[in-house]
Amino acid sequence: MVSQTVAAFVAAADARSLPPEVVHATKRSLLNFFATALEGTHDVAVETALETLRPFAGAGGATLIGRAERTDAMTAAFINAAAANVHDFDDTHLRTVIHPTAPVAPPLLALAEQRRVTGPEFINALALGIEFSCRIGNAVSPDHYARGWHITATCGVLGAALGVGKLLNLDADRLVFALGSASAQASGLVETLGFMAKSIGVGGAARGALLAGLLAEKNYDGPEAPLEGVRGFLNVTGEDPQLEEITGDLGTRWEVLRNIHKPYPCGIVINAVIDGCLELRQRSQVPVEEIASIKLSGHSLLSQRADRPDVPTGRESQVSAQHAAAVALIYGEAGLDQFTDAAVNDSRVRALARKVTLAVVPGVPVPDVRIDVTYNDGRTEEVLVKDARGTDNGPLSDAEIEAKFRNLAERAPDCTRTERLIETIWRLDEMENVGPLLRDATP
């Protein structure tokens, strides 16, 4: 009865009863979404996908974030999702490593341009889409991702289909149909991560969700139990699905509250290292040339995932603790510019990175790290970081998300109305018509 329970909850969910903290967290995710989409849309993986889809696209006037060009709603959903997620800098649900907003927001935005949607309706649908992407993800975690499913895409299409269905005011039966057509499109493999092909899975989830919702609106039928059926999504893609993760505490527990926003475009295990190195740089004005060695002591995951002393590319530098420590100390910044091929090839960065070693200290939590610096003259200095920024206990403030937005929006300099976009998103629950906000995300 999981599918039916979910559908009944979504069908009944009233925008006015969404808790204020959920409304607020959803806005934060949406702001972060626009930030990463504005920046990501000019990545070659997104540009090429658009170039490939363009000859087949319809008219229809849906907005492509960061572009003057318009396209049909299906193509826009695909491209906007791919853009938001391409650098994995969008919101992250840490327990599942789902990036929930990238597949969910784009089909809702495309619909909001076609049909009049109020702010509260939009936030409600987005919150519900995020919620069930993450709850379905919780039910199959950690086996699903470990087996090789790119959970952002596979669970994303299901959550997003519910969000689309909510915007379309589908009843519970039709929401189950939407889940059915979404389940037939659930795909995405971890093997594709690090390659352009990843974006096809994520874009496809957004497009597939829009299709599933619109089909359901026309009574396109599907199985009674697309989620929990014997050969439904949960059993096929999970090893031991925990159904109560999906249906427990509906309306009282909200997964969007556990959504984090990355301050740095890196693997999250590195966050504490960057926090500490930035603090160290601010604290002592010692030139980095006088550093003899740096020791990072942390959770075993830090070593397992991020002990990469000599990375060859900007892409791989995003998961190198050595590189991250070096750029934070040298540049005093750890943004996208600090994780490029150019940054990797900066001889000062390379030299300092080589002085960094990692150590595992049992009992140190993932979001913490101890940094010990030894200078050439024998002097030592240490920093202790607790609850790194961008982790569950160190969430970015609204102002920090705004700063991240501005930093990324700078990379879309022809989009001149992005300040207004920030304001609009913060008061989205007062808007009578959401569609026009997309104009502020274009040149």
Next chain:
Amino acid sequence: MVSQTVAAFVAAADARSLPPEVVHATKRSLLNFFATALEGTHDVAVETALETLRPFAGAGGATLIGRAERTDAMTAAFINAAAANVHDFDDTHLRTVIHPTAPVAPPLLALAEQRRVTGPEFINALALGIEFSCRIGNAVSPDHYARGWHITATCGVLGAALGVGKLLNLDADRLVFALGSASAQASGLVETLGFMAKSIGVGGAARGALLAGLLAEKNYDGPEAPLEGVRGFLNVTGEDPQLEEITGDLGTRWEVLRNIHKPYPCGIVINAVIDGCLELRQRSQVPVEEIASIKLSGHSLLSQRADRPDVPTGRESQVSAQHAAAVALIYGEAGLDQFTDAAVNDSRVRALARKVTLAVVPGVPVPDVRIDVTYNDGRTEEVLVKDARGTDNGPLSDAEIEAKFRNLAERAPDCTRTERLIETIWRLDEMENVGPLLRDATP
């Protein structure tokens, strides 16, 4: 190295070295494909999908089989695949239960309308697409389908992407990229069978393959081992993938030769029952009212899958041995008209179906059956069927496939050039330009 080996084989495969029997078998599958697509396109599952996609479709002039309307190539690939497969009456690779041509032919046909493609090039690409759909299916069978993957769609997108890549003359590296983007889209659940949602998986496979090939043509990159990688398709969707099934005997073993064509729109286990009942009806002119009982003795699969005495709908009648026996004896036919709600509700059919019982006889092969009829006056009669039509050992003749084509094409009466389509397909290897043949599949 499986992905690389496959890609190298496909890149090097020369149309002129395709064995004549493979060319012939591929034409048979294509003829059967057009037959089922001409009939299937007016199913509500296909009509509604087209209605839903239409507002987002581009121009581009790709043919929709059985329709005057044209659309973009991606949408055409989707709809034509859904139409060909919607009644499961398309070709079947028995070992895997893949319907291989439905996802493979449509993207190739759509491409052939855009770029000049010769007959031999087209047949080669189609044969290769079918080949690797089935070989990849063999490698993960039977676990993959048993777990709940709708193998026609999941393996179909991969084989079809290779076929598309071949038509695009991609080199081996780009064919691996095509497999990568296809693997990110591999989806489709057995749970959706029997519902419209099934068609979204199958249509999506065809569309996804076209997208994957076109992306690869633009150097859209993907993992080195999309098939055999640790988190690649085979390991994620299979339990114990047999890699040699994919790379063994390349160029000497051809799976299309094991492709069968259904004579009846039913589960294949029922074929022998229908064969026998049609024979019985021809042999003895006894009115069915004089039949007291009918006993069907066969393989356990017949009982497991098809012992359904009182089916409520035309759809379910397609897997009822009782219904099949009754219509064959009463109408002397077992075509689509005999598996409708109307046929199910025919009181003569219901009465006769109730007199049919099934028995399991150890040692009887799946394609065989023994039928014992007892009449009201105590007389008995029996029929022994060996190697039912439409099984590995009882393939339909070319004439029988033509007859099936004509029977199905009759359901598209406004398509008046379908006789010419038959002729064209039989001499497809002489054609200098394949694209125009699609005109003969439209009104």
